[in-house]
Amino acid sequence: MHSTNHPEGTLKNIVLVGFMGCGKSSVGRAISSQLNYPQIDIDCSISDAAALTIPQIFESKGEAHFRLMETECLQQIIAEKIHHHIISTGGGIPVASANRALLPQLGYVVWLRARPQTIFERTQNTKHRPLLNQEDRLQTITQLLEQRTPLYEEVAQLKVNTDELPVDEISHGIIESARYFFKNS
Numbered sequence: 001m002h003s004t005n006h007p008e009g010t011l012k013n014i015v016l017v018g019f020m021g022c023g024k025s026s027v028g029r030a031i032s033s034q035l036n037y038p039q040i041d042i043d044c045s046i047s048d049a050a051a052l053t054i055p056q057i058f059e060s061k062g063e064a065h066f067r068l069m070e071t072e073c074l075q076q077i078i079a080e081k082i083h084h085h086i087i088s089t090g091g092g093i094p095v096a097s098a099n100r101a102l103l104p105q106l107g108y109v110v111w112l113r114a115r116p117q118t119i120f121e122r123t124q125n126t127k128h129r130p131l132l133n134q135e136d137r138l139q140t141i142t143q144l145l146e147q148r149t150p151l152y153e154e155v156a157q158l159k160v161n162t163d164e165l166p167v168d169e170i171s172h173g174i175i176e177s178a179r180y181f182f183k184n185s
């Protein structure tokens with residue numbers, strides 16, 4: 001695990017970012033039950049607000065519109081000063097520069113990482129991720145991951161490799177690092 005500096009005035013949330021299939025939802029659930037903090041899943045919030053599934057939003061409104069919906073959701077959390085929550089994001093959240101500017105204001109940003117092959121195995125039986133519904137899924141994952149790595153790097157204060165670690169170990173490590181971060185912020 002590796003940590004870097006953080007901005008002033010950060011809300012006290014733990015924010016999980018990372019590529020599809022890196023465990024944001026499952027690690028989020030584990031941290032949420034260990035700390036007894038509610039979890040906000042940005043994809044679910046968007047889907048509920050629009051009364052559409054994520055694939056339907058991509059199909060009817062396009063990816064750019066979906067990114068705007070992500071931005072609005074992040075802005076709402078900041079406006080409402082929501083804290084002591086676990087915030088799980090969609091894998092493409094740092095693609096929009098507006099989102100990259102907002103993420104560190106939400107709390108301690110943790111980047112969950114995995115190798116392309118691990119992501120491929122974890123996502124191979126899922127169909128609800130429009131960006132992965134391509135003929136060569138492994139190649140799509142490899143390319144997207146390469147494009148997005150510097151963007152995750154830009155927003156994250158902690159990076160955690162999830163390939164070999166069980167969810168419980170990952171969540172305990174994140175909680176300890178977050179305690180240290182907030183104690184010193």
Ligand code: S3P
Nearest residue numbers: 019020043054090091092129130
């Ligand atoms: C996306 C990741 C998805 C979801 C949407 C777009 C992406 O979330 O937001 O399909 O661009 O990587 P998960 O990372 O939870 O699958």
